Amino acid sequence: MNRLPIEKRAQVLGCLVEGNSIRATSRMTGASKNTITKLPIDVGRACSEYQDQAFRARRELAARMNRFQIARAERQAGAWRAAR
Helix, strand or coil: CCCCCHHHHHHHHHHHHCCCCHHHHHHHHCCCHHHHHHHHHHHHHHHHHHHHHHHHHHHHHHHHHHHHHHHHHHHHHHHHHHHC
16 A cells, blocks of 8 residues: 655645645645545544553543542541541
8 A cells, every 4th residue: 555755645734724625635736535535534543542642641640649639538528527
C-alpha cells in the first residue's frame, strides 16, 4: 500500500482545514479523492492513540488524588463522630 509523504499529507490537511472541498484539494495537491477522504480518519486515529498515551498518567494521578481526598474526608468524619 502506497503512502503519501508527510509533506503532502500536511498540504492536504491544510487545504481541508482552510475549507477547500475534496475535489479542489485533489486538484491542488494531486492526491486522489479516496486518499483525501481517508486521511482525516487516519489522523483522527493517530491523535486518539497519542491522547490515550499522553493522558493516561494524568488520569492515574487524578484517581490517586481522588482516593486520597475520600480517605481524608472519611478520617475527618470519623474523628468528628468520636468527638461528639
